[in-house]
Each structure stands twice: as structure tokens, then as C-alpha cells.
Amino acid sequence: MGAPHGHPLHYHGHSVLHRTPVHAKLIGLLAFVSVIVLTPGGYLLAFAAYGVIVAALVVVSHVPARYVLGRLWPVVPFVGVAMLLPFIATGERIDVGAVSLAVEGLRGGLTLLLKVLLAATSAVLFAATTEPRELVRALDQLRLPQPLVQILSFMLRYLEVVSDEVRRMSIALASRGFRARSPKHWPVLARTMGALFIRSYERGERVHLAMVSRGYTGRMPMQHASASAREWGTVAVVPVLAALVLLIAVLLPIGRLP
Amino acid sequence: MHVPDGFLDGPTSVATAGVAAVAVAAALRGARRELDDRTAPLAGLVAVFVFAAQMINFPVGAGTSGHLMGGVLAAVLVGPWTATLALTVVLIVQALAFADGGLTALGTNITLIAVVAVWIGYAVVRLVQSARPQSRRLIPVAAAIGALVSVPAAALAFTGLWAVGGAAPIDLGLLASTMIGWHTLIGIGEAVITFLAVSAVLGARPDIVHAARHLTQQRPLEVRTTAEASS
Structure with missing residues (x-):
């Protein structure tokens, strides 16, 4: 682990997003x-504006759009749920062709779909432009309780070691002709x-002993990054713009679903 | 599957974040009793284990497969407090590094998976175990029943949250029955995997299984900070 190595979760780059503390x-x-979450349902114009902001962030980050889309898979089941809502929600219904759809479900489903996609894309951008090591440091700086920070840093440090262990074990199984096809292979x-x-538990014990013998007392020294007023200003641009959009959307009755 | 942003409204998300914060604070105290100063490295590796165990796909048939949630498995193996901490950290990492599960929904996810599933499951495990506390063979069975209950329990808790702050009104009876029915099926898978995995660990290293601690003689490792004088 001594040599510098890239991380599969991180898209290396030098954009403003990568450089921000x-x-x-x-x-x-x-x-x-x-x-985004607080925006009331049906404010389509506001969501469109957020979409422009998110798209601008993707462009600024220099992270390829394909990469961002590829990492959106965790929300796919929930996109399905959002699309189901018009059919299963209660309340007033309208007939569209041969099917009857719930008005509240249409509004709720569309809103949910937009919120989930916008928020998840923003989160993917954050994850792609942030090195895991920096993430631990940031959470420490934001006063996450020390033991949690420690557990988190251990988790991130050994994530790839243990993932590789899983990979090696499955290669070992496959090379002996094992292929999991049905529940009878579960054992x-x-x-x-x-x-x-x-293996993980014993590794934990070994790591702990190795650290104790080198003077570990339950705290790791961590250097905090500092953010200048200008950097805070840069960071504030996005949420402030979004908040302005929300304010305008609440005040002006345009671009809303009835 | 973790709740993403936008599923539940603002007040509900804030309330569940409060619940999660209180539970995690309690777990931080409790885990010290389970693991003393080994808490950080061991809970960290348990978190990695849960994360990696979720990567193992269990084929169900017809081309589909599922994976473990791991709440009860972790609780039986390392104790409920440590399990809460490990799953909390797994959820934080999944939200921040994988964009899996919403940032504003982090409190909701911690409450559902690291608190409700772990503790209801663990309570059931203890209940079953109390029938024959000295039986080692009962432990995997108890773990399986706990795992079976934990999944629909978390689903039911989610239904309750949706009733308070969901994105659209759904007939709650229908939602509850669908969620419980579906998650009971998932729970059966969770139960079988938990049974098999706990049996495997009990066979190889019974001394590190939390739920079997009272059955094995403990020989705690002694860490000496000063060298003894040689005579």
C-alpha cells in the first residue's frame, strides 16, 4: 500500500471541483x-434549472458524462418505483387513453424521478472528484465523532484489500469448476x-496489534485542509443559485404542474 | 437497496437523522464494551467484511440474484453495538463514495438498516437463544430466525416513514402488505445465508462469535506496555 495508486471510485483530474477542499x-x-429535496412537487421549471446547474457542474468537472451515467445504477430500482406511482397512488384519477392514472401519483412520481436523478448525479460528481483519503480528513474536520472517523478510515484503507480477497476466492472457486447457478450452490x-x-477479523486483530506496538492510542494524527474565503465563495455558488431558483419558483406561479 | 434523496420529505429526513444520531452515539459507547480499544480497527474490518459480503451474489434462479444485507449476521458475529457502527460506516461510505443511498436520506438509511434491522433481528436472536442458552447448535438457527424477521421489520419501518412523509399518497394497507410480502421472501434468503455463514464461522473459530462467547473459554490477549525486568 506504500506506492501511490489510483482508486476505482475516483476520476482523476484537476478541475475546480477536484481542487475544492x-x-x-x-x-x-x-x-x-x-x-432539491425541499422543492415542492410539480415545480418543473425549478427542476429544469437545477438540471442546467448539474449539467454545468459535469462540464466544469471534466468528468465524462458516460462515466457519470455509468455510476448512476444504484438509483435504477427507484426510477422504477417513481414510474409506478401514477398507477398505484390513491386520490383523484384521470383517464389517459385506456389507463386510469392518479393525479397525485403523476405529480409525485415525476417529482420523485427528477429529485432522485438530480441528487444522485450531484452525489456521483462529488464521489468522482474526491479521493477517499480526503473524504476521511473532511469528515474529521466536520467533527464526525472520532471513533467513527477511525472506523471509516480503516474501512476505506482495507476496502480494496478485502475486495481483492473476495475476487481471489471466487477465482479459486471458478478454477475448480464451481459456478453458482441456483440456490443449491448457496452453501x-x-x-x-x-x-x-x-480473514477480515484476524486481519483486524493483526492490524490492531501492529498499531499498538507502534504507539497507537486510539487517535490518528490528521492534517486538516483549510479553505480560504474565496474557496468557500466558489462552493457557495451552486447552493445559492439553487436557493434563488427555489425562491423565484415559489414566488412566481410559472412552470408548475397544475 | 438504499433510500435515495427525494423519497421522503424534509421533516421526515431530519427526524430520522436525529434518531440515527442518538442511536450511533449510544452504539459508540456500547461498542467500547464489546471491543475495548480494538474498536476502531476491528469495527473497520467488520465494515469492510459487510461491504465485501454484499458483493457476493447468490443466484436465485431465472437469471436473477440477490445479496446479503448482513445486519443480523454482523450482530451475531461481533455484537449489536459494533454491528450498528459497522453498518453505519458502510452506509456513509456507500452514500459518499458510491452515490448509493441519498445524502439527505442517510439518517433514514442508518435508522432502517443499522438500527431497526440490526436490533430487532438481534432481539429475536436473543429470544430464541434464551430457550436453550447452552446450546451451540441453536445459534445458527437463532441467527437465521433473527435475519428472517429483520428484513420485513425494516420494510415495515420504511412503510411507516412513507405514511408520514412519502412522495405521493399510496394505500397504506396495500403498501404494507406488498412491502412485507416481498421482503419476507428476501428475508428467507437472508436467513438461509446467515444460517450457513454463522455455521461456517462457528465451525472454524467459535471463540470469535459474539453470540457464542459464553460457551467458549476466553483467553484475552494481554498487551503489556512496559517491558518486564529480566531476572
Whole structure:
């Protein structure tokens, strides 16, 4: 682990988004996503404006759009749920062709779809432009309780080691002709999982001993990044713009679903 | 599957974040009792284990497969407090580094998975275990029943949250029955995997299984900070 190595979760680059101190960027992300979540249902013009902001962020970050789209898969099931809402919601219904759709479900489903996609894209951009190591430092700086920061840093440090262990175990199984096809293969997989637990646990014990013998007392020295007033100003641009959009959308009755 | 941003409204998200914060603060105290100064490295590696275990796909048939949630498995193996911490950290990493699960929904996800699923599951495990506390063979069975209950319990809790602050009104009876029905099926898978995995660990290293601690003689590692004088 001594040599510098890239991280599969991080898209290397030098854009403004990459350079912004992570603790400030995280606050900015939280503020922006909060504005998106707080926007009332059916304010289509506001969501369109957020979409422009997110698209601008993608362009500024120099992260390829394909890469961003490829990492959106965790929200796919929820996009499905959003599309189901018009059919299953209660309340007043309208007939569109041969199907009857719930008005509240249409509004709620469309709003949900937009919110989920906008927030998830912003989160992907944050993740892609942030190195995991910097993330731990930022959470420490934002006063996440020390033990949680420690657990988090251990998790990120050993994530690839243990993921590789899983990969090696499945290669070992495959090279002996094992292929999981049906539930009758579960015992093999579950035993693999048991072995993985024992290996992880023992690794934890070894790491702890190694650290204690080098003077570990339950705290890791961490250097905090500082953000200048200008950098905070840059970070504030996105949530402030979004908040302005929301304010205008609330005041002006345009671009809303009836 | 983690709740993304926008599923629940602002007040509900803030309220669940409060619940999560209180629960995690309690878990930080509790985990010290389970692991003492080994908390950080061991809980960290348990978190990695849960994360990696979720990468193992279990084929269900017809081309679909599922993976473990791991709440009850972790609680049985390392204790409920540490399990809450490990799953909390897994959820934080998934939200911030993988964009899996919303940032404003982080409190909701911690409440559902790291608190409700872990603790309801663990309560069931203890209840089953109390029938025959000295039986080692009962432990995987108890873990399986706990895992079976934990998944629909979390689904039911989500239904409750949707009733308070969901994105659109849905017939709650229908939502509850669909969620519970579907998640009971998932829970059966969770139960089988938990049973098999706990059995495997009990067979190889019974001394590190939290739920079997009272059955094995503990020989705690002694860390000496000063060298003894040689005579």
C-alpha cells in the first residue's frame, strides 16, 4: 500500500471541483441536495434549472458524462418505483387513453424521478472528484465523532484489500469448476463468506496489534485542509443559485404542474 | 437497496437523522464494551467484511440474484453495538463514495438498516437463544430466525416513514402488505445465508462469535506496555 495508486471510485483530474477542499465541497453538496429535496412537487421549471446547474457542474468537472451515467445504477430500482406511482397512488384519477392514472401519483412520481436523478448525479460528481483519503480528513474536520472517523478510515484503507480477497476466492472457486447457478450452490458461497469474515477479523486483530506496538492510542494524527474565503465563495455558488431558483419558483406561479 | 434523496420529505429526513444520531452515539459507547480499544480497527474490518459480503451474489434462479444485507449476521458475529457502527460506516461510505443511498436520506438509511434491522433481528436472536442458552447448535438457527424477521421489520419501518412523509399518497394497507410480502421472501434468503455463514464461522473459530462467547473459554490477549525486568 506504500506506492501511490489510483482508486476505482475516483476520476482523476484537476478541475475546480477536484481542487475544492473536500469539507467545503461536502457542505456545498449537502446544501444543494437539500434545496432539491425541499422543492415542492410539480415545480418543473425549478427542476429544469437545477438540471442546467448539474449539467454545468459535469462540464466544469471534466468528468465524462458516460462515466457519470455509468455510476448512476444504484438509483435504477427507484426510477422504477417513481414510474409506478401514477398507477398505484390513491386520490383523484384521470383517464389517459385506456389507463386510469392518479393525479397525485403523476405529480409525485415525476417529482420523485427528477429529485432522485438530480441528487444522485450531484452525489456521483462529488464521489468522482474526491479521493477517499480526503473524504476521511473532511469528515474529521466536520467533527464526525472520532471513533467513527477511525472506523471509516480503516474501512476505506482495507476496502480494496478485502475486495481483492473476495475476487481471489471466487477465482479459486471458478478454477475448480464451481459456478453458482441456483440456490443449491448457496452453501459453498456462504462458507466462502464465513471464511471471509474470519480473514477480515484476524486481519483486524493483526492490524490492531501492529498499531499498538507502534504507539497507537486510539487517535490518528490528521492534517486538516483549510479553505480560504474565496474557496468557500466558489462552493457557495451552486447552493445559492439553487436557493434563488427555489425562491423565484415559489414566488412566481410559472412552470408548475397544475 | 438504499433510500435515495427525494423519497421522503424534509421533516421526515431530519427526524430520522436525529434518531440515527442518538442511536450511533449510544452504539459508540456500547461498542467500547464489546471491543475495548480494538474498536476502531476491528469495527473497520467488520465494515469492510459487510461491504465485501454484499458483493457476493447468490443466484436465485431465472437469471436473477440477490445479496446479503448482513445486519443480523454482523450482530451475531461481533455484537449489536459494533454491528450498528459497522453498518453505519458502510452506509456513509456507500452514500459518499458510491452515490448509493441519498445524502439527505442517510439518517433514514442508518435508522432502517443499522438500527431497526440490526436490533430487532438481534432481539429475536436473543429470544430464541434464551430457550436453550447452552446450546451451540441453536445459534445458527437463532441467527437465521433473527435475519428472517429483520428484513420485513425494516420494510415495515420504511412503510411507516412513507405514511408520514412519502412522495405521493399510496394505500397504506396495500403498501404494507406488498412491502412485507416481498421482503419476507428476501428475508428467507437472508436467513438461509446467515444460517450457513454463522455455521461456517462457528465451525472454524467459535471463540470469535459474539453470540457464542459464553460457551467458549476466553483467553484475552494481554498487551503489556512496559517491558518486564529480566531476572
